[in-house]
Amino acid sequence: ETGVTQTPRHLVMGMTNKKSLKCEQHLGHNAMYWYKQSAKKPLELMFVYSLEERVENNSVPSRFSPECPNSSHLFLHLHTLQPEDSALYLCASSPEASGLTGELFFGEGSRLTVL
Amino acid sequence: AQKITQTQPGMFVQEKEAVTLDCTYDTSDPSYGLFWYKQPSSGEMIFLIYQGSYDQQNATEGRYSLNFQKARKSANLVISASQLGDSAMYFCAMRENRGNDYKLSFGAGTTVTVRA
Numbered sequence: 001e002t003g004v005t006q007t008p009r010h011l012v013m014g015m016t017n018k019k020s021l022k023c024e025q026h027l028g029h030n031a032m033y034w035y036k037q038s039a040k041k042p043l044e045l046m047f048v049y050s051l052e053e054r055v056e057n058n059s060v061p062s063r064f065s066p067e068c069p070n071s072s073h074l075f076l077h078l079h080t081l082q083p084e085d086s087a088l089y090l091c092a093s094s095p096e097a098s099g100l101t102g103e104l105f106f107g108e109g110s111r112l113t114v115l
Numbered sequence: 116a117q118k119i120t121q122t123q124p125g126m127f128v129q130e131k132e133a134v135t136l137d138c139t140y141d142t143s144d145p146s147y148g149l150f151w152y153k154q155p156s157s158g159e160m161i162f163l164i165y166q167g168s169y170d171q172q173n174a175t176e177g178r179y180s181l182n183f184q185k186a187r188k189s190a191n192l193v194i195s196a197s198q199l200g201d202s203a204m205y206f207c208a209m210r211e212n213r214g215n216d217y218k219l220s221f222g223a224g225t226t227v228t229v230r231a
Contacts, residue, residue: 104162
């Protein structure tokens with residue numbers, strides 16, 4: 001079992017749909033992250049949670065709503081998305097949210113297509 | 116301003132040869148960390164190597180080594196003895212020491228294709 005698991009791996013939705021992405025980490029980490037990866041653009045940090053508390057919201061539109069019910073689970077609720085939101089959404093975790101040396105452990109991503 | 120610059124969008128390398136991936140960074144902090152990640156077609160980002168700004172030695176991990184030139188703000192990744200499984204996107208990233216700054220800033224990536 002991989003350390004960070006994301007479901008679904010692929011999602012196609014219309015602009016009026018409501019869906020959720022799920023991330024689960026089995027590493028005992030205290031911090032979890034959502035990143036957006038669009039074609040030909042650097043990864044963009046969306047949200048950071050530390051011990052289930054949101055510590056970073058990187059100017060993300062309100063149609064993306066994160067939820068962290070416990071330190072092992074992270075959700076990204078999607079509502080009224082736009083076609084430009086189509087991207088690979090990567091979840092990651094790290095032992096702590098701050099500190100220079102802690103690398104992030106990523107899941108395989110959820111490929112989202114908005115029609 | 117872009118914090119991490121990777122100028123090579125794509126590279127080809129012959130199997131068993133070495134390849135160098137360029138990365139330059141921009142920071143005014145004296146304390147920072149540099150990372151390289153590999154992203155195969157499956158999508159998962161795999162951590163490869165880390166270099167701290169105060170580390171005296173260049174980091175090495177198996178076939179991966181980081182050519183750290185602090186004055187030039189350069190952190191190139193060298194992959195020695197390339198294998199077909201090394202074909203992937205490679206990302207350089209930096210974390211700065213700014214209080215509770217949690218951001219890991221990524222470059223745009225370099226696609227490496229290893230030829231048999």
